[in-house]
Amino acid sequence: MNVKLADGVSLNVEEVGEGFPVIVLHGGPGLDHSGFRPYLDPLGNEFRLLYVDERGQGLSERVEPATLSLDVFARDVDLLAEALGLERFALLGHSFGAIITTKHAIEIGTAAAYVISGGGDSSAALEADVGASLEAMGEAGVPIKASWEQEKVVATEDELKELLRVQMPFHFAGEPPPGYGMDTVGTPDVLRHFANIGYGDFDYVPDLHRVSKPALVIVGEEDRTTTTRAARALHEGIAASRFVVLPGVGHMSFVETPEPYLDAVGAFLREVAG
Numbered sequence: 001m002n003v004k005l006a007d008g009v010s011l012n013v014e015e016v017g018e019g020f021p022v023i024v025l026h027g028g029p030g031l032d033h034s035g036f037r038p039y040l041d042p043l044g045n046e047f048r049l050l051y052v053d054e055r056g057q058g059l060s061e062r063v064e065p066a067t068l069s070l071d072v073f074a075r076d077v078d079l080l081a082e083a084l085g086l087e088r089f090a091l092l093g094h095s096f097g098a099i100i101t102t103k104h105a106i107e108i109g110t111a112a113a114y115v116i117s118g119g120g121d122s123s124a125a126l127e128a129d130v131g132a133s134l135e136a137m138g139e140a141g142v143p144i145k146a147s148w149e150q151e152k153v154v155a156t157e158d159e160l161k162e163l164l165r166v167q168m169p170f171h172f173a174g175e176p177p178p179g180y181g182m183d184t185v186g187t188p189d190v191l192r193h194f195a196n197i198g199y200g201d202f203d204y205v206p207d208l209h210r211v212s213k214p215a216l217v218i219v220g221e222e223d224r225t226t227t228t229r230a231a232r233a234l235h236e237g238i239a240a241s242r243f244v245v246l247p248g249v250g251h252m253s254f255v256e257t258p259e260p261y262l263d264a265v266g267a268f269l270r271e272v273a274g
Helices: 041-045 070-084 096-107 123-150 157-171 188-197 205-210 228-237 258-273
Strands: 002-004 010-016 020-025 047-053 090-094 113-117 215-220 241-246
Touching (some): 002 070, 010 041, 020 258, 041 047, 041 258, 090 258, 123 157, 123 228, 157 188, 215 258, 228 241, 241 258
Parallel strands (some): 020 047, 113 215, 215 241
Antiparallel strands (some): 010 047
16 A cells, blocks of 8 residues: 655555554665565564555655665654554564664654664674675675675666675575565665665664663574674663574575564564553
8 A cells, every 4th residue: 555654755555464563664775575575474463564665665656865864764664653543563674674773763762662683783883794794705705795886886677686686695594585586676776876875874882772662683693794793782782672593594584484583573572562
């Protein structure tokens, strides 16, 4: 469904299930919510999942990429909650969505609880972790590193999907499912914009003490992108947080081992929903 926000921009939201609302933010930028499905859909047996195509991406209304920022994406969470009449909700973000989620938790804090799935503690540390991971991969990391450089000039959706195809082995501890990510409705101009300016210059560590709501920090043990180091830093900085490391899986932990992921997230949300 299309949901018009108070500032006039429409977001695409796919709804699964009923009950306590959970707003779900995808990775990227320049991607959409499709990578979550069907893996997170079982949470809809207990909760009202609201999969969002973030502003200017997926099937949401296109906007000028230069108007997008972490601040804008975090603000959209509350604009969406207002448009849907949500009195209480949890916020679940993965990867870039987790970076937005953490910003929301620190600076806005209106969600009842936060699931930070594959999040980062700072942009500089994330870049260093990715660099170390690529180096550890040796020759296998060379085309992946080159694909990230190509993001700066990506022009078409087909080119974006080819970049995803090349990058997927970096995000999985094992073999990626055949065709995973190829259903993405990509937004190359948004990806290109953020690739050139950086994916948000952030350092959350000094401000994590401001998070007052319950949080679940969850990460794959073999995550090469948003590492266990980063997740531990988030957990240690957020007083009301719990920490779950999923053994033997990478960045796309909910794809590689959906049941342990869903068990941890479901248990946490159940407590919040009351």
